[in-house]
Amino acid sequence: MSDLKRYLVPWMDQVKPYDTEDLLIAWSRPELKRMMINENPLPPSEKIIQAIVEAAKMGHRYPDSGPRIRAKIAKRYDLGPENVYISHGSSEIIDMIMRLFVTPGDEVVLPNPTFSLYGIRARAVGGKVVAVDMTPDLQYDIPAMLRAITPRTKVIIICTPNNPTGDFIPDDDLMKIVELGIPTLIDEAYLEYHPEHESKASLVRKYNHILVAHTFSKAYGLAGIRAGYVLADEQLIQYLRKIQIPWNISLLSLAAADAALDEEEELKRKAAYNNAGVEYVCKELSKIPGVKPYYSQGNYVLIDATDAGVTGKAIVEYVFEKDGIMLKHFAPLHGREGFFRISLGTHEENSLCVQSIKRFFANRKKEEKK
Ligand SMILES: Cc1ncc(COP(=O)(O)O)c(C=O)c1O
Structure with missing residues (x-):
């Protein structure tokens, strides 16, 4: 042994x-x-199942990076396809961000409580998780988060609406974090339940350190199929491509996500x-x-x-x-x-x-x- x-x-x-x-x-x-x-x-619609079946017929071929679906997504946010990266669920994005920015001993600042995978993936690359308790009424404690920032802070996580507390972060609070210039993941996994609430995707145009993640696992209902995407500045997307496997998302996931986008x-x-x-x-x-x-x-x-x-x-x-x-x-x-x-x-x-x-x-x- x-x-x-x-x-x-x-x-x-x-x-x-x-x-x-x-x-x-x-x-x-x-x-x-x-x-x-x-x-x-609620299970996937018949249309989505048919799209998966069709894609399976090409299952002997490697997938590409989904230029068609990237263009479709980009259009929604008034961005370009070069600002979109399609992932095998948004968990993969979380993992990629940690691998891209965090070396052993570096710090990741996030709220407590929140989705536990952020901390798990930060620790997997040797990162130190700095979890900042939310206020007693379960809102982001922005002054405490700002105090938690050190020269070793490499990533900040903002989950909005936050899982499990359920609220969106107010815009002025979010901007205090954004203005720090530290790579920040704005995780909008649940945004599609409230499309009247504007996505923070437009920040990507102005700030090259902001990543906005979405998933098909929640309102779209495709958790078992695995698809998500992240929006970011083109250069940041290129960095994500460098650390990720080129055929990370299966043809079946791409087809399902593409079909889901058409089912408004x-x-x-x-x-x-x-x-x-x-x-x-x-x-x-x-x-x-x-x-x-x-x-x-x-x-x-x-x-x-x-x-x-x-x-x-x-x-x-x-x-x-x-x-x-x-x-x-x-x-x-x-x-x-x-x-x-x-x-x-x-x-x-x-x-x-x-x-x-x-x-x-x-x-x-x-x-x-x-
Ligand atoms: C806030 C948040 N982000 C991301 C995810 C992961 O979603 P996915 O299935 O896209 O990996 C979850 C899952 O519960 C979540 O709560």
Whole structure:
């Protein structure tokens, strides 16, 4: 046996991979309600499936960099195809950005809480994650983020709307970060749920250090197909090309994403379906004393049950055991242990989930009276 540690990059033992246990459980037990990983509960349209089937017929050929779809995307943002890079989901973009800018010991500043993959990919290249707690009302703490910047800060992450807190960052706050001139990822993974909110893509024209990421995994509902894109200054896109494998995205993903871009009505339908679910869950759960849902612009709702005297973990365990509903709980924030997140499901699943949570609290009340 070789002593692998002699060869391994020295920080690798400290790297914790993204926990995919939930996905293993969900795929092995299809009866479970998958409300833990911000998927879209509505399957792809027949048109998209047909586009994938057509593309599969050319499956013996290597894909190109998707000039057609890049042109289509660029037009939407009044940019050029040279400003667009198509990726195998936006997770790949996150990873590429870390590999492009971060060397061991460099710092990545991000909000806490946020999508955990940013930190995981930063650590995978030896980076140090500087997580800045959001304010007690779960907004970006910009003064604290600015104080966290050091000469070793190589990347800043702005997730807007933020996963899991659900709000967009206000423009003036965003500009304080942008004006620093430090490479900044503006992750707009959930923006398509609220197209009335303007994308920050236009910043790319003025600032060569800004990257704006989008995905087909959320409102478009293609998480299993894997496609995303990033918008940036042409030179920055060229750097991304240097570090990435040229045929990173499969023909099937390209075809699905291309077809999805043409389905504007389908996208609107999916967004409206989700947004009705958000309204419903927030309205119902806010009726429970001590339970605070944070209204969300994404396909998830963060809930704080601390004032009801329970932990997020206890609720998540209850709904899983009693009703086969998979949710996610979060680490304590500002000393509050009641955080958990519901990823919206079908209307039926949302209703089941709300009922299950209400039953959890009703049972507690009964226990207290005994
Ligand atoms: C904020 C954010 N960005 C990116 C992603 C990853 O999406 P993709 O499926 O495109 O890799 C997620 C997934 O949950 C997310 O929440």
